[in-house]
Amino acid sequence: MEIKEERPLNFIERIIEDDLKAGRVPGNKIVTRFPPEPNGYLHIGHIKAICINFGLAEKYGGTCHLRLDDTNPAKEEQEYIDSIKDCIHWLGFDWGEKTYYASDYYDQLFDIAVRLIKEGKAYVDSLSPEEMKEYRGTLTEPGKNSPDRDRSIEENLDLFMRMKNGEFPEGAYTLRAKIDMASPNINMRDPALYRIKYAEHPRTGKKWCIYPMYDYTHPISDAIEGITHSICTLEFEDHRPAYDWATSIDGIEHTPHQYEFARLNINYLLMSKRKLLYLVNNNYVTGWDDPRMPTIAGIRRRGYSPESMKDFVQRVGVAKVESVVDYSLMEFCVREDLNKRAKRLMAVLDPLRIIIDNYPEGQVEYFDAENNPEDPASGTHKVAFTRELFIEKEDFMEVPVKGYHRLYPGNEIRLKHAYYITAQSIEKDENGNIICVHCTYDPESKGGTTADGRKVKGTSHWVSASHSITAEVRQYDKLFKAENPGAATGNYLDDLNPDSLIVIPEARIEEEAKTAKPGDYLQFIRNGYYMADSRDSSPEHLVFNRTVTLKDSWSKMKQKMGI
């Protein structure tokens, strides 16, 4: 029996259900769209918009279009289109056979513009951008009419055709809607509909030298596609009158409606395309898919699962309040999902040599290690045990602090899946550094339990010194150490975390790690979740990225005790 999760409807779902109930939706099939401009890589913020639009279509049995809003060829590239598609698929959404492009409507958009001119609702303006700025007025003062506002229809038509035919240089003319230069809403002060731009478009090439503006293109594209609910972010709220203006142009039959929600902000993260670009260009990170980047390509390479991101967005909710979500919620979602699916391996990142004095030299035993205790069906794999082993330096203390129940002289701990061992003596070099710890094991504790049922408080992971492999492990952490990068000094670079990447060139990992491929979710027991790096990992040189740490109440306790 499926347990349906009870979740209150968000305000958009409520609107949709009302519309459905009232019969306001043609054929009772809602149509949404995800309309990115292909001018960069998708980031975590986009995941929210993707999940809302595709999710709503799924939930109400409608469809969601992928539409590339490609009306500014100066900024757009095919590479971005490909990357956007790839990211949406990674998230597990599909838009069907047809990919929509605003550029597919250029002809229709042009015809509608001609009609507007003929109806006296649009005019060709010769004001320069600087003059236009002046004529537009300010937030508190109304604008004034352009001298070209009353140009004759014939002249407008002629000029517009010549704009299209490439007779004028960029900036010479624009086509503007004749609305109201005194409107309190600046977006309604005769907004530009078309501008001249001699740029090669990724799809239409050099066919056009005039390109339609967002406020004109977007609503009409929605109308053409039969979009019922056009969902965008809050900053477009005061574009809604422009949206409604465009969809009520004579001859446009379908009337979609725009609804706005708060974009996703997460503390410690930067979503600004400009700033991210700066980090890439100045080598603060290795690229757009650097595992520390908040791009979809980055978190994917880092080892985040699409399911966890969808769950995250679900938990954040959809509302109109500008909010900043805690990074810890995202990490929680990643851990929760990975806990259920990650294969457990033992990796020693900071090795300390252990010698089991009473274990026969040259002997190798293979123990069964469960792949995932959360999922018994996932089976087991073999792990080799020998006389010489490595454990984490952290798991041994010559003089234990209060509350420490790992290995220390005289203390007995369990080596996971293997035996109980007791530390006997320490070997040091001339500088007093510990070279190795001599231990004894209890042969009766094979598998990690004893017949007498005695308990040990500590269980450590370990790796055989001879039967383990080395691998590079990249310990990733937050890129910024401030919740709001740049808030303190005005420069976000000041808040860069110098420890956002710590490379461990030669960590020791059990041999089973050889089987791990990029895309396989791993947990290095007691260390965190990891994934083989999709760029740099190879069978000859394994590289693992830390996705996220495990929750660590011990380090919290240490901190509290001031250790």
Added chain:
RNA sequence: UGGGAAGUCGCCAAGCGGUUAAGGCACUGGUUUUUGAUAUCAGCACUCGAAGGUUCGAAUCCUUCCUUCCCAGCCA
């Protein structure tokens, strides 16, 4: 100072005139544990930006005020 929006626990977020003001994250404490993980139990807003008012009854309705965000691209 024009217009548009928003203010409910540290962070999200339900709530739509009658509830002891959901839930999640975070945090705190206990239990279990062959991961100091996971799991599990318990605690965590006499109060809803503020002040007035309407009402038998207000987070929900009204008034005023306060705070924050967005808008002056031939970007989206």
